[in-house]
Amino acid sequence: MRPWSLVACIGLLMVSVSEVVDAEPLVVEAALDRRVVAPLLEAFEQSHPDIELVFHDRSTLEVDTLVERGDPAPDVVISSAMPWQMARVNQDYARPLHSREARAWPDWAKWRDEVFGFTFEPIVMAYRLDLPRHMMPPSTHADLHTLLTTRQDMLRGKVTTYSPARSGVGYTLFQQDARYTPRFWDLVAAMGNVDAHLEENTRAMLQGITEGRYWLGYNLLGSYAMVWAQHHPEVIVQVPQDYSLVMMRMAFIHRDAPHPRQAGEFVDFLLSRDGQRVLAGQTPLFSVRPDVSGPYTAQRLRDQVGDQLYPIPINASLLAFVDPQRRDAFMARWRREFQRSR
Amino acid sequence: MIEVDGSLKRRLAIWLLVTVSGLGTLLMIEAYLGAQRAAQRAYDSQLEAAALTIAESVQWQEGEPVLEIPAAALQILATRHQERVFYAVLDADGRRISANLVLDIAEDDQRHVAREPFWRDVTWRGEDWRLYGREYDSAGWETQDPVQIWVGHTMAGRRALAGELFERAVTRFLAMVLLAGLLMLLAMRVALTPMRRLRQLLRRRDADDMGPLDARVPEELRELAETLDTLFSRQRDSRDALLRFTADASHQLKTPLAGLQSTSELALAQDDPETWRSALVDVNEGAARTSRLASQLLSLARLRHVGGDGDMARLDLAAMLREVTLEWAGRDAAREHDLGLAELPAAPVAILGASWALRELLGNLIDNALSYTPAGSEITLGIEIDTRVATLYIEDDGPGVPADLLERLHHPFERGGRQDTQGSGLGLAVVDSIAKRHGAAWQVSNREPRGLRVTLRLTLSSPEER
Amino acid sequence: MRLLVVEDDLLIARSLDNALTPLGNIVEAFTHCAEAGAALHQGGFDLVLLDLGLPDGDGLTLLEAMRERGDTTPVLILTARDGVEDRVRGLDLGADDYLAKPFSIAELEARVRALLRRSQQRSDNQLRLGPLCFDLASGRVTLDETPLELPRRELLLLEGLLSQTGDIAPREMLESRLFGFGEVGSNALEVYVSRLRKRLQGSGLRIRTFRGLGYRLEEERA
Incomplete structure (x- = not known):
């Protein structure tokens, strides 16, 4: 059995029971937690019973590799690694979508009508309830820096954040942070000073906080953290008050998609009012559309935290982040700063 | 006859259309190429700016060029049309230090860029x-090797901008054409106003108004207006002449008619058949005279009416003279006279003349001679040939005309002081008109010992003429 | 003789009737082209007197139609139009003579007589004037039924004069008849005319000289 058919078998096992026997298959490769996105997939399957959805939840790097290999190409690609998605689109791996929904999608959340940012996930800090017992929890980046430098003894080993080397999302977030302020490197140095643990994903960070290993996490995906906090009262989520990055999951139809029509319908559904309503009501992914209401909408988030939301822009500047030299330089600097005081 | 040959407006409109579409095509081609060039220039400068931005961030570390690709450069490349972007930084050996696509750059092009910036x-x-x-020199501590920077993007923005510029040029042009057309229409209306004014002026004129035009016209219409004026003045003259003539003629016709009326009235009042008979003889003669008068009036009117010399032709005067004389000699009117021809030249006598008019002239002369000479008089017609001139003559041995009246004979209604004959006095007026038409001199003289001689000098026609 | 008069002026039509009927003719008068055309189709007329300006058309079209049909009945045109062009056109279309209005009755009678005589001669092959008869077939001449022996040139002269039937015979025509085209003395013709005059003395016929023009054989008036 060849590797890809093995993958397909696993995929089939993972898919919820499909009622329609002779349905057309549609393969979605996604860096998106299946548990989080399940309501959206169910809603799609209900409205499109003729399409048999095959949804693979993978890491961003896996997804990117699958896109490039294209053997066979997935139909729809979803990833939170925005620069890599962007690079693939620039390399002509995407097929443009000419639908009403696609045209109506806001310009800042799409590129060339080929790739669409369909979620609106704030980047947050999270801390364990233990923290406020000993100190004032941080509400801004400056607070965090002060905390790290003044209470480093107490926080040593208790701080976690993304590993820029092992996580595409983490790398992107740090790059974006570095673009906004040079003091970011002081923060990196401070985190290095307290021997911050570098994790691969938000879930691991949340797990660590719940278990008491960490007291403070930086740059977590708000979407996951907020859901986690609902079930784990010891975890507090803090949207930074000075500025808060916003990450978007980017979806595109693969150029060589075996089922372009179904892929188009899927992406259309992601952008549609129905799909976005599910996002807003049943997932913490936040809807981009202003005409959708629910607990999780970009509009509601703005109302709550004010104007300091800074979505990572979907434009050509993202391409700079995947430039190997730039990445090398960035990583070199990171390492230097992280180990500055040792 | 008035034949409507198209309309001035349509003719002008067609010329405008031809000019506009001809120039328009050229303008459109120029506009298209211009739009392409402008779009190319605008976006080419974006490429230059992006290349420069990238060049700025190239640094040398330990003899190796290091590049942190600036995000701004990529955004410049992408433009607001979200082009796909390409960049590549090559070191002096052609190795790619950094690049985002596997798009190959030909070695020729690389060599070319070493000399000068290059578009492709x-x-x-x-x-x-x-x-x-473009190649940039660098100044590092260890090396001064140049680096080549290549940037590129897709062309949607250029196409959109060129299309937009072209569309704008076309719109401008169409608006201009529309405006020009409207102005042209207006100008035509204004320009044709004097013609309309002239037309209304002419339409308002009474049918018999022959006065000069009282109109303000532009230079271009001056000739037309003057021609019209001349025409009116000629018509005025001709109408006046006609009126004068008609008045004379009706006066002349009234006289014999009055005679006929009174004679017949007197006769009807009598019972004596002898009186009737004598009155009827008078009536008969009066009627004949009136007839002749009418036909002579007609001839005169016709002579004055027929203009030009369209009916002039080469003809043999001798043959015509013989023919006319033969005809008259055979008539009843000549029964009592000895009407004859003198010996005519053997060769044809070629002159240029209107056949019908000359016959009329001869007829009148013969008729006159028959009318004004007593029965038994000898009337002779003949032709004398000089080198260039043929002299046609008619002579009789009648009583002649008193010397003081000779001069006035060619006036209409002059009868040489005679009231006793059937003549109308118009015959010689007819002769005069015809002679003038032929540029011929004519003369009346008394003969010795008695009689009258009328001569008419006609220029001989040489064979080359007509 | 049966004459057809096409004339719309009633006064003229009546005077034509009055003038021609006493000469032993039957005169039928019409005022319109159409009626006249219909009558002509019946045939049997010896002469047509045709006015040109008619209420329902031009007499010339009637003439044209006649000649196209092959109807050779002699036609005398009577008209107030005395332009040469009209005259020429009429004669071209096959009219035999032309008389301009106003005309004298005497003139008309002479023309009518000449036309009738000419058509008569065409039909019986004899030239006649008063008591004189010239048989064209045999070349014999009789005067009051008495044969008249004539030398050849006098015979030719008489034939020439008779052929004009009352009109002037131009001297050029007579000279070429008598002498061919050779040169002749100016009074050679006069010699033969004098001889013929002597022979005709007392017959009621005479030869009138027109100076420079020709001669006419005519009946002496009472």
């Missing part, structure tokens, strides 16, 4: 790209 249109993965390459 290529097709990659089914899309048109425009590339810009």
Whole structure:
């Protein structure tokens, strides 16, 4: 059995029971937690019973590799690694979508009508309830820096954040942070000073906080953290008050998609009012559309935290982040700063 | 007859259309090329700016060029049309230090860029790209090798801008044409106003108004207006002459008619058949005279009416004279006279003349001679040939005309002081008109010992003429 | 003789009737082209007197139609139009003579007589004037039924004069008849005319000289 058919078998096992026997298959490769996105997939399957959805939840790097290999190409690609998605689109791996929904999608959340940012996930800090017992929890980046430098003894080993080397999302977030302020490197140095643990994903960070290993996490995906906090009262989520990055999951139809029509319908559904309503009501992914209401909408988030939301822009500047030299330089600097005081 | 040959407006409109479409085509081609050039220039400068931005961030570390690709450069490349972007930084050996696509750059092009900045249109993965390459010198501590920077993007923005510029040019042009057309229409209306004014002036005129035009006209219409004026004045003259003539003629016709009326009235009042008979003889003669008068009036009117010399032709005067004389000699009116021809020249006598008019002239002369000479008089017609001139003559041995009246004979209604004959006095007026038409001199003289001689000098026609 | 008069002026039509009927003719008068055309189709007329300006058309079209049909009945045109062009056109279309209005009755009678005589001669092959008869077939001449022996040139002269039937015979025509085209003395013709005059003395016929023009054989008036 060849590797890809093995993958397909696993995929089939993972898919919820499909009622329609002779349905057309549609393969979605996604860096998106299946548990989080399940309501959206169910809603799609209900409205499109003729399409048999095959949804693979993978890491961003896996997804990117699958896109490039294209053997066979997935139909729809979803990833939170925005620069890599962007690079693939620039390399002509995407097929443009000419639908009403696609045209109506806001310009800042799409590129060339080929790739669409369909979620609106704030980047947050999270801390364990233990923290406020000993100190004032941080509400801004400056607070965090002060905390790290003044209470480093107490926080040593208790701080976690993304590993820029092992996580595409983490790398992107740090790059974006570095673009906004040079003091970011002081923060990196401070985190290095307290021997911050570098994790691969938000879930691991949340797990660590719940278990008491960490007291403070930086740059977590708000979407996951907020859901986690609902079930784990010891975890507090803090949207930074000075500025808060916003990450978007980017979806595109693969150029060589075996089922372009179904892929188009899927992406259309992601952008549609129905799909976005599910996002807003049943997932913490936040809807981009202003005409959708629910607990999780970009509009509601703005109302709550004010104007300091800074979505990572979907434009050509993202391409700079995947430039190997730039990445090398960035990583070199990171390492230097992280180990500055040792 | 008035034949309507198209309309001035349509003719002008067609010329305008031809000019506009001819010039328009050229303008459109120029506008299209211009739009392409402008769009190319605008976006080419974006490429230059992006290349410069990238060049700024090249640094040398330990003899190796290091590049942190600036995000701004990529955004400049992408433009607001979200082009796909390409960049590549090559070191002096042609190795790629950094690049985002596997788009190949020909070695020729690389060599070319070493000399000067270079533009290139290529097709990659089914899309048109425009590339810009440039070499930058660098000043590092260890090395001064140059680096080549290549940037490029797809061309949607250029196409959109060129299309937009072209569309704008077309719109401007169409608006201009529309405006020009409207102004042209207006100008035509204004320009044709004097013609309309003239037309209304003419339409308002009474049918018998022959006065000069009282109109304000532009230079171009002056000739037309003057011609009309001349025409009116000629018509005025001709109408006046006609009126005078008609008045004379009706006066002349009234006289014999009055005679007829009174004679017949007197006769009807009598019972004596002898009186009737004598009255009827008078009536008969009066009627004949009136007839002749009418036909002579007609001839005169016709002579004055027929203009030009369209009916002039070469003809043999001798043959015509013989023919006319023969005809008259055979008539009843000549029964009592000895009407004859003198010996005529053997060769044809060629002159230029209107046949009908000359016959009329001869007829009148013969008729006169028959009328004004007593029965038994000898009337002779003949032709004398000089080198260039044929002299036609008619002579009789009648009583002649008193010397003081000779001069007035060719006036209409002059009868040489005689009231006793059937003549109308118009005959010689007819002769005069016809002679003038032929440029011929004519003369009346008394003969010795008695009689009258009328001569008419006609220029001989040489064979070359007509 | 049966004469057809086409004339719309009633006064003229009546005077034509009055003038021609006493000469032993039957005169039928019409005022319109159409009626006249219909009558002509019946045939049997010896002469047509045709006015040109008619209420329902031009007499010339009637003439044209006649000649196209092959109807050779002699036609005398009577008209107030005395332009040469009209005259020429009429004669071209096959009219035999032309008389301009106003005309004298005497003139008309002479023309009518000449036309009738001419058509008569065409039909019986004899030239006649008063008591004189010239048989064209045999070349014999009789005067009051008495044969008249004539030398050849006098015979030719008489034939020439008779052929004009009352009109002037131009001297050029007579000279070429008598002498061919050779040169002749100016009074050679006069010699033969004098001889013929002597022979005709007392017959009621005479030869009138027109100076420079020709001669006419005519009946002496009472």
